[in-house]
Amino acid sequence: MRTTLPFLILAVLTLAGGVAAMTLRRLVHCALCLTVAFAGLAALYLNLGAEFAGLAQLLVYVGAIAILIVFAILLTRGGDDKAEPSFSPAGAAGVVLAAAVFAVLGWAIVTSGILHQAANPAAPPAPMRSIGLALMQRYVLPLEVIALMLTAAMIGAVILALREKRPQPEQDQRSAQ
Amino acid sequence: MTLPAPTADQIWVWIKDWLVFHTPAPFQPLASILCIVAAIIVVFASLFALTVLLERKGLGRMQNRYGPNRVGPFGILQPIADAVKSLTKEDIVPRSADHVVHYLAPLVLVAASFLAYAVLPIGRNMTAVNLDAGVLFFFAIGSATELAVFMAGWSSRNKYSLLGAMRAIAQMVSYEIPLILSSIAVVMIAGTLSTSAIVDEQARYTHGIAHWFVFTPWGLAGFILFMIAATAETNRSPFDLPEGESEIIAGYFIEYSGFKFALFFLAEYIEMFAVSGLGITLFLGGWSSPVSFLAWIPSWIWFFGKLLALICCFIWVRGTLPRLRMDQLMNFAWKFMLPMTLFVILSAGVWRFLPATIAGSGALGAVVRWLVCAFIVLLPYVTLARALESGRKIEKREYRFAE
Numbered sequence: 016m017r018t019t020l021p022f023l024i025l026a027v028l029t030l031a032g033g034v035a036a037m038t039l040r041r042l043v044h045c046a047l048c049l050t051v052a053f054a055g056l057a058a059l060y061l062n063l064g065a066e067f068a069g070l071a072q073l074l075v076y077v078g079a080i081a082i083l084i085v086f087a088i089l090l091t092r093g094g095d096d097k098a099e100p101s102f103s104p105a106g107a108a109g110v111v112l113a114a115a116v117f118a119v120l121g122w123a124i125v126t127s128g129i130l131h132q133a134a135n136p137a138a139p140p141a142p143m144r145s146i147g148l149a150l151m152q153r154y155v156l157p158l159e160v161i162a163l164m165l166t167a168a169m170i171g172a173v174i175l176a177l178r179e180k181r182p183q184p185e186q187d188q189r190s191a192q
Numbered sequence: 193m194t195l196p197a198p199t200a201d202q203i204w205v206w207i208k209d210w211l212v213f214h215t216p217a218p219f220q221p222l223a224s225i226l227c228i229v230a231a232i233i234v235v236f237a238s239l240f241a242l243t244v245l246l247e248r249k250g251l252g253r254m255q256n257r258y259g260p261n262r263v264g265p266f267g268i269l270q271p272i273a274d275a276v277k278s279l280t281k282e283d284i285v286p287r288s289a290d291h292v293v294h295y296l297a298p299l300v301l302v303a304a305s306f307l308a309y310a311v312l313p314i315g316r317n318m319t320a321v322n323l324d325a326g327v328l329f330f331f332a333i334g335s336a337t338e339l340a341v342f343m344a345g346w347s348s349r350n351k352y353s354l355l356g357a358m359r360a361i362a363q364m365v366s367y368e369i370p371l372i373l374s375s376i377a378v379v380m381i382a383g384t385l386s387t388s389a390i391v392d393e394q395a396r397y398t399h400g401i402a403h404w405f406v407f408t409p410w411g412l413a414g415f416i417l418f419m420i421a422a423t424a425e426t427n428r429s430p431f432d433l434p435e436g437e438s439e440i441i442a443g444y445f446i447e448y449s450g451f452k453f454a455l456f457f458l459a460e461y462i463e464m465f466a467v468s469g470l471g472i473t474l475f476l477g478g479w480s481s482p483v484s485f486l487a488w489i490p491s492w493i494w495f496f497g498k499l500l501a502l503i504c505c506f507i508w509v510r511g512t513l514p515r516l517r518m519d520q521l522m523n524f525a526w527k528f529m530l531p532m533t534l535f536v537i538l539s540a541g542v543w544r545f546l547p548a549t550i551a552g553s554g555a556l557g558a559v560v561r562w563l564v565c566a567f568i569v570l571l572p573y574v575t576l577a578r579a580l581e582s583g584r585k586i587e588k589r590e591y592r593f594a595e
Contacts, residue, residue, distance in 0.1 A: 042345060049291065050339060055334075066325045070332045078368075082361060085342055089358075143324045143385050178516025 021062055029055030041089045050081040067146050196294040201490045204231070205317050232309045240461045241271035241497075247507045254511035278454035286349055286447050293347035298448065298455035302338035303323045305459045307333045308466040311387050315479045319388050324386035327379060330470055331372055334425070338364050341434075341444050344456070348447035356443025359437075359518065360427060360434035366525040367408045367424035367431075375561035377410055377540035379529035387470075387487045391478030404477040405494065409566035410539035413573075415475040417533055419502075422467040424525070427459060428506055428511035433521060469495075470501040525582075531576060539568040
């Protein structure tokens with residue numbers, strides 16, 4: 016297996032971002048480090064020649080999800096949060112769960128035999144055109160179903176966020192003056 | 193191996209090839225990259241200096257005053273004075289600010305703004321990176337600037353900067369949707385996301401007139417919508433609420449001084465050039481000339497000429513329109529821009545499938561297609577404008593607080 020310098024740099028960057036996101040004290044710093052990890056992952060995709068996956072990752076995760084996370088932090092928390100105990104039962108459960116998921120994924124990769132295959136340099140990266148055609152022809156129904164579901168979710172969110180109208184005689188008077 | 197003789201059109205490509213040709217073989221890829229990056233940074237940073245002067249002079253002219261006229265003849269050395277001033281000013285960081293994030297924010301902003309130039313074709317064979325998904329790359333990189341704005345606003349520990357950042361992000365997220373949707377029409381017709389291929393598609397001539405997308409009804413509407421959304425994306429007047437001086441002083445970069453402030457200023461203009469460059473690429477035929485008998489003018493002159501024309505429009509708009517209110521801004525984005533871009537996409541789809549010529553009728557087919565597509569855009573425009581206008585009384589405003 017060949018490890019290139021760009022891959023090493025990006026891998027270190029992604030891992031460092033992930034580790035920092037878990038260990039830093041202030042939530043906004045964690046969110047920003049998580050963004051670094053997202054961007055590093057996107058760059059890894061680009062490095063592998065998966066243009067669409069990389070750019071979509073950048074657009075969705077850095078452009079939308081990260082903004083959503085920081086907005087959520089800003090709008091729900093006031094000021095700095097206190098130092099939390101470094102060990103908690105929930106944390107231990109999280110570690111066990113993460114280790115289990117990692118073990119399953121690692122086992123799946125090791126047993127799939129992909130490691131023993133020679134790297135196939137002839138495999139062409141999927142051009143944008145074929146991805147577009149596949150989305151618009153073969154997979155058009157799932158695409159539309161997802162679009163409908165997302166729209167429904169968005170409308171639902173807007174309805175939840177709408178302020179309920181209550182009669183407020185005091186304010187009406189004030190505005191009439 | 194020898195290089196072909198240079199032509200005026202390819203002079204910059206030739207210079208780059210010549211420089212790369214004369215470097216030792218192991219460094220050639222690096223030299224090639226360095227040439228392109230250095231050229232982009234130098235050219236667009238100089239254009240920034242020129243534009244700032246042009247803007248201050250132009251705004252002065254529109255507001256019946258002189259503008260800068262002290263440094264050099266007619267004040268043309270003003271950008272140099274500004275640069276020296278911002279380099280020598282003290283860099284003040286608030287004590288309670290988050291120092292690392294405060295330091296990183298302008299760097300991320302400038303880096304992300306410059307990265308967008310990687311896919312812009314600024315002349316024939318003059319695209320830095322010819323990506324298959326160039327348009328997607330442009331928007332993906334552009335989304336990183338929102339995060340930089342947030343970093344600046346949050347790390348300053350100032351309520352005005354935080355408010356400015358919130359306004360900026362809300363505005364950028366809202367106007368990104370019409371921006372992307374209006375470019376989708378072009379992507380549909382061109383059938384590619386590569387910026388070079390989109391320009392090639394438009395650099396063809398029928399009866400001596402280029403196939404620019406702006407000459408089609410959906411292209412014209414799409415171009416106008418694109419430029420409005422671009423103005424909002426770059427926080428230019430009349431969409432400059434994030435830095436509304438009368439309300440929140442300077443928005444997300446209040447707490448920046450000296451060269452960091454200059455970097456924010458630079459990034460704003462660099463983004464404006466980049467998004468105008470994308471507009472030129474998508475709708476105005478990139479580096480191609482509008483009529484075939486002017487095709488002898490070098491392609492890069494066409495690109496920069498169009499860019500300067502768009503910059504002048506930006507300055508003109510800034511000198512003309514007052515700032516919007518926040519609710520007006522959001523209503524405009526979601527109730528007007530978004531539906532209009534959807535109709536532009538519909539119109540482009542109809543354009544794609546209507547026959548350009550009907551057998552035995554000459555130019556009638558083309559005219560019918562043009563009119564049908566124009567109708568698809570115009571009818572919703574009139575209906576929407578009337579619907580939004582109805583029930584709204586325009587009368588003399590009463591001011592309760594600002595008397």
